[in-house]
Amino acid sequence: MTTGPLLAVRDLRVLIGGRHILHGVDLDVARHGVTALLGRNGAGKTTTVRGVLGLVPRTGSVRLDGEETVSLPTHTVVRLGIGYAPEDRGIFAGLTVAENLRLAERRGADGPAYGLVHELFPELKRRERQLAGTLSGGQQQMVAIGRTLLNGNRLIIADEPTKGLAPKVVTEVAQVLERAAEAVPVLLVEQNLAVVRRLAEHCAVLADGRTAHQGPAAELLGDAETARRLLGVGHGPVTRASSVEADS
Numbered sequence: 315m316t317t318g319p320l321l322a323v324r325d326l327r328v329l330i331g332g333r334h335i336l337h338g339v340d341l342d343v344a345r346h347g348v349t350a351l352l353g354r355n356g357a358g359k360t361t362t363v364r365g366v367l368g369l370v371p372r373t374g375s376v377r378l379d380g381e382e383t384v385s386l387p388t389h390t391v392v393r394l395g396i397g398y399a400p401e402d403r404g405i406f407a408g409l410t411v412a413e414n415l416r417l418a419e420r421r422g423a424d425g426p427a428y429g430l431v432h433e434l435f436p437e438l439k440r441r442e443r444q445l446a447g448t449l450s451g452g453q454q455q456m457v458a459i460g461r462t463l464l465n466g467n468r469l470i471i472a473d474e475p476t477k478g479l480a481p482k483v484v485t486e487v488a489q490v491l492e493r494a495a496e497a498v499p500v501l502l503v504e505q506n507l508a509v510v511r512r513l514a515e516h517c518a519v520l521a522d523g524r525t526a527h528q529g530p531a532a533e534l535l536g537d538a539e540t541a542r543r544l545l546g547v548g549h550g551p552v553t554r555a556s557s558v559e560a561d562s
């Protein structure tokens with residue numbers, strides 16, 4: 315299938331410990347570039363990602379390139395071609411950059427794409443022997459994103475890769491994502507609207523475990539009133555290059 319969204323999520327529901335965390339998430343990820351998933355803290359963004367990957371029990375429909383994955387186990391979903399950079403980065407601090415990448419290798423037809431990773435992030439080649447725990451936040455994100463590019467994935471999911479980073483490093487990570495998205499489409503969970511503005515063409519906004527809005531990112535960011543209502547953005551236009559805390 316080559317038309318329609320790359321990933322189509324419909325009425326995704328997640329129930330954990332008797333609590334309905336998601337009750338009706340719809341999300342289309344475009345075949346090219348960056349699609350942003352937005353929403354205040356606790357809206358259900360990470361749970362949506364974990365639902366797509368099968369890391370939490372879920373119902374509804376999750377189609378990757380037309381193929382239904384909602385009843386597949388995580389290892390099968392991942393092998394269909396989804397790379398995941400989790401919220402906490404999942405870096406092994408006591409291992410080198412090279413070892414972190416090697417751990418992410420999956421046996422596949424073409425072998426790991428170190429050429430692509432090092433072409434996009436030459437810094438990872440230069441710092442191959444450095445312990446990942448001694449890297450800057452931005453460099454650690456390069457490892458986390460680089461890992462997702464190793465295995466010929468069809469889709470990369472990055473969960474709040476700029477969270478907690480200094481403004482200068484946020485810019486660095488945005489560049490990293492921009493480069494990655496030239497190679498593979500990206501679903502980007504992001505609260506920093508300056509990053510969304512720069513990278514994303516499409517976006518979806520979650521509120522209380524549901525999709526509250528989907529459409530072109532520029533449209534949402536150009537509509538201060540709607541952005542404020544959905545994202546709890548503070549006063550003024552959402553153009554500053556600062557990180558946006560949705561909740562206090």
Ligand SMILES: Nc1ncnc2c1ncn2[C@@H]1O[C@H](COP(=O)(O)OP(=O)(O)O)[C@@H](O)[C@H]1O
Nearest residue numbers: 330331335353354355356357358359360361362
């Ligand atoms: N494993 C879990 N058990 C119970 N509640 C959870 C679990 N994971 C997430 N939640 C709750 O579900 C809601 C959505 O969480 P999450 O998906 O992490 O939101 P976001 O990533 O948008 O900040 C929150 O209220 C959170 O406390």
Ligand SMILES: [Mg+2]
Nearest residue numbers: 359360361401
């Ligand atoms: Mg989250």
